[in-house]
Amino acid sequence: MRMRLERREPLPSWVLVLLPVAAILATLVLSAIPVALAGANVFEAYVALFQGALGSRFNLIETLVKTSPLVFTGLAVAFAFRAKFWNIGAEGQLIAGAIAGGVVGIYGGALPSFLLIPLMLLVGFLAGGLYACIPALLRTHLQVDDVVSSLLLNFVMIYLLSALLFGPLQRPDAGWPVSAEIAEAARYPVFIERTRLHLGIPLALGAVLVVWFLNQKTKFGYQARAVGSNLQAAHFAGIPTNRVIVLTALVSGGLAGIAGVGEVAAVQYKLLTGFSPDYGYTGIVIAMLGNLHPVGVALSALFFGIINVGSQTMSRMVDVPSYISGVMEGTALLVMMVFLLLKDFRLRIERR
Amino acid sequence: MASPPRCELSGISKRFLGVTANDAVDFRVAPGEICALLGENGAGKTTLMNILFGYYRPDEGTIRVDGREHSFAAPRDAIRAGIGMVHQHFTLVPPHTVLENIIIGTREGGRFLLHRAAARKRLAALQERFGLRVDPDRPVAELSVGERQRVEILKALYRDSSVLILDEPTAVLGPQEVEGLFHTLRLLAEEGRSVIFISHKLNEVMEIADRVVVLRGGKVADERRVADTSARELAQLMVGREVLERIERPAVEPGATVLAVENLRLTDRQGVPLLDGVDLHVAAREIVGVAGVAGNGQREFCEVLFGLRVPTAGTVRIGDEAFPLGRPRAAEEAGMARIPEDRMGAGLLVDLTVAENLVLNRYDQAPVGSGILYHHARAEEYARERVEAYGVKTRGVDQVARLLSGGNLQKLILARELDGEPRVVVAAQPTRGLDVGAMEYVHQRILDQKGRGAAVVLVSDDLDEILQLADRIVVFYEGCPIGEMPAAEADREKLGLLMSGVAA
Numbered sequence: 001m002r003m004r005l006e007r008r009e010p011l012p013s014w015v016l017v018l019l020p021v022a023a024i025l026a027t028l029v030l031s032a033i034p035v036a037l038a039g040a041n042v043f044e045a046y047v048a049l050f051q052g053a054l055g056s057r058f059n060l061i062e063t064l065v066k067t068s069p070l071v072f073t074g075l076a077v078a079f080a081f082r083a084k085f086w087n088i089g090a091e092g093q094l095i096a097g098a099i100a101g102g103v104v105g106i107y108g109g110a111l112p113s114f115l116l117i118p119l120m121l122l123v124g125f126l127a128g129g130l131y132a133c134i135p136a137l138l139r140t141h142l143q144v145d146d147v148v149s150s151l152l153l154n155f156v157m158i159y160l161l162s163a164l165l166f167g168p169l170q171r172p173d174a175g176w177p178v179s180a181e182i183a184e185a186a187r188y189p190v191f192i193e194r195t196r197l198h199l200g201i202p203l204a205l206g207a208v209l210v211v212w213f214l215n216q217k218t219k220f221g222y223q224a225r226a227v228g229s230n231l232q233a234a235h236f237a238g239i240p241t242n243r244v245i246v247l248t249a250l251v252s253g254g255l256a257g258i259a260g261v262g263e264v265a266a267v268q269y270k271l272l273t274g275f276s277p278d279y280g281y282t283g284i285v286i287a288m289l290g291n292l293h294p295v296g297v298a299l300s301a302l303f304f305g306i307i308n309v310g311s312q313t314m315s316r317m318v319d320v321p322s323y324i325s326g327v328m329e330g331t332a333l334l335v336m337m338v339f340l341l342l343k344d345f346r347l348r349i350e351r352r
Numbered sequence: 353m354a355s356p357p358r359c360e361l362s363g364i365s366k367r368f369l370g371v372t373a374n375d376a377v378d379f380r381v382a383p384g385e386i387c388a389l390l391g392e393n394g395a396g397k398t399t400l401m402n403i404l405f406g407y408y409r410p411d412e413g414t415i416r417v418d419g420r421e422h423s424f425a426a427p428r429d430a431i432r433a434g435i436g437m438v439h440q441h442f443t444l445v446p447p448h449t450v451l452e453n454i455i456i457g458t459r460e461g462g463r464f465l466l467h468r469a470a471a472r473k474r475l476a477a478l479q480e481r482f483g484l485r486v487d488p489d490r491p492v493a494e495l496s497v498g499e500r501q502r503v504e505i506l507k508a509l510y511r512d513s514s515v516l517i518l519d520e521p522t523a524v525l526g527p528q529e530v531e532g533l534f535h536t537l538r539l540l541a542e543e544g545r546s547v548i549f550i551s552h553k554l555n556e557v558m559e560i561a562d563r564v565v566v567l568r569g570g571k572v573a574d575e576r577r578v579a580d581t582s583a584r585e586l587a588q589l590m591v592g593r594e595v596l597e598r599i600e601r602p603a604v605e606p607g608a609t610v611l612a613v614e615n616l617r618l619t620d621r622q623g624v625p626l627l628d629g630v631d632l633h634v635a636a637r638e639i640v641g642v643a644g645v646a647g648n649g650q651r652e653f654c655e656v657l658f659g660l661r662v663p664t665a666g667t668v669r670i671g672d673e674a675f676p677l678g679r680p681r682a683a684e685e686a687g688m689a690r691i692p693e694d695r696m697g698a699g700l701l702v703d704l705t706v707a708e709n710l711v712l713n714r715y716d717q718a719p720v721g722s723g724i725l726y727h728h729a730r731a732e733e734y735a736r737e738r739v740e741a742y743g744v745k746t747r748g749v750d751q752v753a754r755l756l757s758g759g760n761l762q763k764l765i766l767a768r769e770l771d772g773e774p775r776v777v778v779a780a781q782p783t784r785g786l787d788v789g790a791m792e793y794v795h796q797r798i799l800d801q802k803g804r805g806a807a808v809v810l811v812s813d814d815l816d817e818i819l820q821l822a823d824r825i826v827v828f829y830e831g832c833p834i835g836e837m838p839a840a841e842a843d844r845e846k847l848g849l850l851m852s853g854v855a856a
Contacts, residue, residue: 222715222726225708229701236660236690236698237712238681 005345015343020289020296023339024303027332034327040318052313053306058195059313065196065267067305069094069276071204072259073283074290074297075211076128080252082215082292083224084231085136085245089150090256091280092157093128097257099161100127102182102264102271103169109183116185117199120261128257129250131157136249140242154280162273169271179271188266200262204298207255212294214251224248256280285333288340304329356419358383358546359404359435359515364413366399373399374410375570381515386537386547388561388578390554390590392645392813396570397550398440401517404548405437406430417515436508437517442500446493451475453492454507478509482536497622498529505536516540517548522556523647534560552590552645554583554852568592587848591815606823607636610807611776616666618652618831626652627663628831634776634807639798641822641839642811645851649831650811651693654780657809658690659683660698670776684713689774689801691765693781693811699765700753707735707749710768742767743793759790766797777801777808783817795821815844829853 032042053063073090080087087093101124108116134153138144164170165177188199215221223244226234235241259279268275286304290296311325357380366374374396381387389397403410406424415422417433424430427437444453455471475488484502492500501521508516518537522530537547537560551557557564558578566573566589573589611634618627627649634640644650655661657668662678669675675686683690692698700709711720711731719730735749744763746756753764762782770777779798783791798821802808812818818825819842826836827850835850 216728217726218724219716219721219726220724222708222721225704226701226712229703230697232694232697233699233701233712236658236680236692238659238679238684 005341006348007344008346011343016291019339019343020291020300020336023289023332023336026335026339027328030331030335031324031328034324035320038320038324040320045314045318045320048314048317049307049310051310052317053308053310059309061192061195061197063302063305063309064201065198066308067301068200068204069259069262069279070282070286070301070304071298072207072255072262073279074286074301075207075283075294076252076255076259077283077287078290078292078294078297079211079214079255080132080248081228081287083228083245083248085139085248085252086147087132087135087150087249087252088147088284089132089135089153089253089280090259090283091276091278092150092154093131093253093256094260094263094276094280095154095157095161096131096253096260097124097128098260098264098271098275099164100124100257101261102179105182105186105265106169106180106270109185111185113185113189116183117188117265120186120265121203121258124257124261125254126257128260129252129254132249132253132256133246136246140245158273161271165271165273171270177273181270182264186265187269188262196266198262198266200266203258203262204301207258208294208298211255215294220244220247256283282329285329289332289336291340303332355382355384357381357416358385358418360416361400361404362414362416364400364403364410364415366396366403366408366410372570374403376413377567377570377572379565379572381546381548383514383546384541384544385563386541386549386561388549388551388557388564389567390551390557390564390586391567391573392552392590395567395590397567398519400567401437401519401548401550404430404515405435405517431511431513434512434514435517436511436513436515438501438504438508438519438521440519440523442504444492444500444503447491449489449491450486450495450503450506451488453503454488454510458511475506475510478506482509482539483532484536497624498525498532501525501533509540513545515546515548517550519550520552520647521549522551522553530556552852554586554590554849555854557586558583566590583852583854584845584849587852588845591844591848604637604803606638607805609633610636610671611809612667612669613657614667614669616653616656616663616668618656618661618663625831627656627666630666630832632809632826632833634809636775636805636807637802638824639802639808639810639822641818641825642809642828643813643815643818643825643847643851644828646813648828648851650828651780652831653828654693654778654811657683657688657778658692687775689769689777689806691769691777691779691782693784695758695761695765700761702752702754702761704753705750706739706744706746706753706756706764707732709753709764710735710738710749712768714771738767738771757790759786759793762786762790762794766794770797770801773804774801774806777806778811779808780811781813782810783812783814791817815847818847819844827851 035042035045052059054060073094076090077087101120104120104123108119135146135150138149139146162177165179169179171178171180191197223239226239227241227244231241263275264271282304286297286300289300307325307328311322314320314324315322360380362378364374364377377400379400391397399408402408404415406427406429415424422433451468451471454475455466472488479485484506486495486499486502492503521533525533540547549561561578563575563577564586565575566586568590613630613632616627616630619625630653632640642650652661656663656677659678659680659682667674668677670686670688673686676682696702711734715721715726720727720734732749739746739749742763744760744767746760753761756764782794786794798808798810810818810821819839822839824836825839825842825847826833827847834853
């Protein structure tokens with residue numbers, strides 16, 4: 001007996017919309033197994049999960065705070081993947097953005113908030129974007145595989161952050177790797193007193209709109225679609241494929257860089273090592289789960305925000321370790337990959 | 353035949369997604385025999401040999417080697433049965449040495465350790481016996497193409513192949529190397545090994561083979577002993593005699609020269625010439641057919657015209673303007689409609705919609721593009737117009753192109769490329785793989801372009817198509833035109849001989 005994949009007739013487009021929803025449901029069902037193995041009542045555990053994430057105004061806002069950087073990194077990856085620029089480096093680009101934005105925030109206290117924050121965003125965008133251009137240029141000019149180079153550059157940036165925090169950026173009186181705090185004016189404004197509902201959340205929504213607009217309404221979006229669909233045909237038609245790839249990298253890395261600025265300007269208020277709980281890598285999963293569509297990315301990011309925050313409550317209430325959120329993220333990715341495969345192919349089992 | 357066959361294929365049929373590549377083919381080869389397998393591109397030669405080598409399973413038919421029936425699941429099984437194959441595209445590991453490449457997967461290749469000394473001795477003996485000179489310790493990456501081929505042959509002999517299949521082995525060799533190869537093949541045959549030689553070059557077949565089997569359209573057209581045949585007869589067998597009824601062609605006088613190609617030269621990275629000084633002039637209201645056996649520079653010629661490759665020398669002018677080569681957009685802006693050979697590869701974005709495909713070379717011009725914007729609705733509007741004008745069968749312009757049939761995909765390309773009254777039309781294999789209806793449609797559109805005043809270059813492996821459409825026929829051989837004639841004086845026989853490198 002052996003299994004074979006056969007291309008199937010394309011499914012109607014509403015299936016594409018339902019796919020992530022089905023993937024999320026399947027993830028919840030599959031994740032019930034480890035939850036049960038941890039000795040908890042699955043129903044109670046899931047109630048705790050969702051209550052912890054959405055059950056009160058405070059919890060909801062915390063979930064949104066977690067969601068915001070994930071929207072940015074998810075968009076970053078989705079934008080790149082659409083043009084088949086395989087950017088696995090959102091983590092490094094996020095850190096690059098955090099360093100650049102953070103430096104501006106630390107030393108730019110003389111500027112008023114309405115200038116300083118846009119400046120931080122711009123600088124963070126450029127830092128992340130230019131960092132992403134390195135693997136793009138390596139690919140377009142030297143045929144270096146972008147998966148490998150963008151991934152490895154993450155570690156370069158992680159160690160660069162570390163070096164800076166043990167060197168020029170270290171707070172003089174600190175014995176550990178941490179920078180001085182950013183200026184008061186550099187902090188993202190908060191919309192509701194005593195919560196963390198900050199500027200990064202509407203910014204994330206705005207980014208969803210901008211990316212949607214770029215994808216659907218601009219010539220650049222068309223070019224990126226053509227390059228992603230068939231590089232050879234795009235080249236044949238005279239589309240400047242290399243330029244499209246590099247510009248895609250710039251925007252992709254820039255989005256990740258803004259996620260980094262947000263972590264410094266709204267959550268940490270300073271630079272420190274290990275401030276990102278792998279937002280960049282999680283962005284890859286979110287992009288896939290959202291089927292590379294900006295709205296899909298926003299919803300997947302929200303789902304990940306929910307399991308991230310909710311899993312904390314779940315661990316307190318029913319004693320399932322909060323690592324379950326990692327298990328669920330991994331499960332969601334695998335389920336979505338299988339669903340995407342089954343979207344285009346049907347499985348045939350042959351006996352011989 | 354006196355001796356029993358070394359291997360015998362009977363009733364072999366193989367279909368790929370509805371296309372029949374081999375249709376009840378019988379083929380055998382005796383010990384000590386050199387048998388040529390002759391046929392045009394797409395005649396099914398390589399498929400048949402890949403079946404014998406275990407790459408494909410036949411849908412029907414049996415394989416016998418030395419009288420025993422075999423069912424090969426993979427090349428490994430065929431190798432074990434004594435069959436070796438040298439593919440057109442070599443299967444060597446470039447960073448490894450010759451010796452390492454040869455013993456890979458053999459006993460001396462070992463499970464964990466390489467037994468180089470023993471292997472080296474055996475290899476040296478083989479090299480001595482068959483005149484296959486190549487340094488066993490050099491990395492394959494440093495070898496010339498001819499040397500690599502020797503390594504492939506040695507690889508097969510090292511595995512004790514009693515049947516050696518060579519797929520178009522001379523395509524990559526210079527004349528002296530061909531002599532060397534033939535010498536080796538004769539030595540192999542003298543030892544009682546069987547050689548199967550796939551080719552479409554008549555001269556070579558006449559020189560090296562004992563017997564020729566001609567395939568046409570997946571079937572055995574006929575077979576001959578070389579002693580009893582001529583290149584002329586083989587050419588007829590290869591291309592077939594039946595001439596289709598000619599479609600009506602408007603009698604028009606060609607105008608002034610529109611497309612002028614001068615002294616076009618192109619070499620590959622190893623310095624082998626791919627285009628060797630091509631000159632071609634095409635007038636308005638003229639169709640020039642470019643014929644030739646595949647692999648004689650026609651593809652590269654199109655790639656240069658399309659702006660995909662920068663030639664080593666030469667110019668291309670449209671009207672009085674030379675346009676910069678190597679820039680796809682420049683060709684188009686100079687007024688060339690480009691119909692590429694590889695529809696799915698270069699021509700279309702099959703995962704995008706019909707509309708997105710139709711605007712591929714005008715997405716950035718009004719009305720579809722303006723400023724930074726791409727106007728989706730205007731693209732669809734334009735697309736609906738073109739779909740209607742060309743009768744493309746689609747459920748809508750927002751449908752994914754992949755769902756269209758081959759004929760409709762080609763219509764999509766025509767609808768896009770022929771818009772805007774191009775001055776020059778270059779069509780590469782425009783009807784390959786299409787059914788008769790679609791083929792006729794494409795031919796009519798090409799004739800329309802001629803009637804309108806365009807200069808048309810029609811590159812095709814299909815002689816019928818060229819004979820039907822062209823006013824003048826140019827035959828490419830080894831990277832340049834070997835001869836040309838007005839279509840009125842051309843016939844399959846004359847063309848067949850030219851295509852095989854026999855100058856008229």
